[in-house]
Amino acid sequence: MNRAIGLIFCNYLSDSLQGIARDRPVGAVPFGGRYRLLDFVLSSMVNSGLRTVGLVTPHHYRPIVDHLGAGKEWFLDRKAGGLFLLPGSNHVLAGKNIKFSLKDLQVNVEFLEKDYAEHVILSGCNQVFNINFQKALEFQNNKEADATLLYKVVTPDAPASPGGLWLEACGEGRAKKIFQEGFEDFNPAPKRPKKPGKRFLDMLIIRRKLLMEIIAGCVDETADLVEAIGENLKSLKVYAYPHPGYWARIDSVYSYFRHNLELLDPKIRNELFMGRDRIHTKIKDNPPARYGSGAMVKNCLIASGCYIEGRVEKSIIFREVQIDKGAQIKNAVVMQRCTIGKDVVLENVILDKFVQIKDHTVLKGTRNYPVVLNKRSVV
């Protein structure tokens, strides 16, 4: 076993997710019927044998702590190691695109100092995947690398990822260049590779001692770890390592909507959820979902504790949602404890938690611009 500890940057903020991430950090955004985005990275780390995971928290971390507790569901409530909450620095000046703020690491350097692990796995928390890091760790060991950056080969027709990072690597995997995709606020043609490229997955393995050196040498308040690595590609042994499996980044309402509905594809669902390594989440002990005699459900994921009397098609229904008689729901993501009244028609919508849709309401968005209703809205 390669000894490694995990470090998750859970302080991503986003204003491109509209209301979905208004009152919660991106890591706490509900996904896939019963999960939060954070579950994917946390479960992947735990399933890879990591037993010490630090979590850099944003200033409004209540939903994160509410979800994680002592980390019991991820087997992290332990004597040796466990879950560590690391308060992030309040970097008001920091640019939006800082992923791995060295300042955040600096104020929490004790977490790194007091461990003995050889490597640290760092990751963001706005992504959906199920990766076992053991192979990447082996790769890092075999290459005697200073750092290993995970990437996925992406075809040019994949949706843009403004501000996302790309890698260039030579034959045996040594990273040559890290560069950023342009922002496209007003420019529909972002700067990005014209042929299949290596998209950096915001996940990397780095030697713990090296990480501490970089942190100690950092004077800039807004410095980013990947930037620091990118500037030293010549002096450091940095490798790129491919992830062949499923991976999705949630960085807009559209991607949130699309990747949720993508779970209806059995191939993706089985890869994420039904393999040896499971995605763990907070357990609510709900009863099974109950179908009434009027229920008509097609191509949906339905979580526990739901009560369904209406018609639902191509949708993701979270826990304890009630759907009344005559309701017709299509292409929807309906979060926990929403209630949908009689004869309601919903199409291309995202309902945040506790939304109430009263009888006979009709709400329709489009496939690219779904209607988003904020938490506790009543319509």
Place this chain on the structure above:
Amino acid sequence: MPKKECLAMLLAGGQGSRLGCLTRNIAKPALSFGGKYRIIDFSLSNCANSNIDTVGVLTQYKPFSLNSYIGIGTAWDLDSAFGGVHILPPYVREEGGSWYKGTANAIYQNMEFISIYNPDYVFILSGDHIYKMNYSAILKFHQEKKAEATIAVIQVPWEEASRFGILQVDETGRILEFAEKPGLPRSNLASMGIYVFDWPVLRQALIEDEANPGSDNDFGKDVIPMLLRQGKRLFAYRFQGYWKDVGTIESYYQANMELLEDNPPFNIFDADFRIYSNEDAFPPHYVGPKAKVKKSLVSNGCTLLGKVVNSVLAPGVFVGAGAMVEDSILLSNAKIHKASWVRRAIVGENAEIMENCAVGINTGGDPRQAGITVIEDNSVLPAGSLVEEGEKAPRTFCVTG
């Protein structure tokens, strides 16, 4: 070890032999119920919801799956540093040892364990009943009546009374007479097999009962009648609510099916009194584009591509395209493959029904004779099999692949 006010002893060693092949490999308390639950969840959740944090679970019959399911009680929040769940199998002493001979003997053999906590009150519970009960209410009753032992009772239909332990009580609730499975019941107050004892009284009674060579060492048959003869203060606590001992395949089937009614007599949807269970990490269940699901309970991790009507589905069940499941109970990870029909059946855990099978199909027999077909755990029914529920077939029968 700090002293405890209450300690619960949960009898979970029973085989449940009348459940046939459903309990061939597991103890009855480990049997799946209501989709995601196992029968022991109800008693353990009652303890958790009643603030009883010290529970001894007495196991004997095929305990492996039960032991691993309970673990240290984490799923019920019973993994406590002071108390918690203790699994108590029979054990060997200096001068040999023996299996648990009866319910009273099982507790007798574990008196040392109870003494460690030296409780004021001991609850004797059964791990194979389906009910929700806040035990603090019966404890309060026990204390108010200054009882030495209290038995929870429930009114049962007169015609069924002779299947139970039947009590005669006076107007204050004091028990006058106790008759185990009487031929001519004189009341319809049945014992639920839930007892609260003052620990010293229980201790004394168990020692005396053990010394009696003619005793079967059973609470209902021996200990309670003995205490009544001794003139002890025994009271009956009347329980209002749902309580079921699913002892037979028919009653097991019926109790599951009742959950599908519009207003089910037993409410598992109550958020204020949750039934906890030790669940696997499964995603929400998936319903395919050509599936039809009606009047059913469906657990996490299921994949439904065919038709499911009036059925209870445990976690991880698969129903293939063109398959039809009707009036059935599918236990964990059961798989019904393409174009198979399953009617009025209980399909065991990990059992697989391959393509184009027909199970529980009645080809012209009297529908009133309809029996329940049981496919045993882990069995595989080869493609194209027909398991008919014929006129001459036993009311329930098992199919082993």
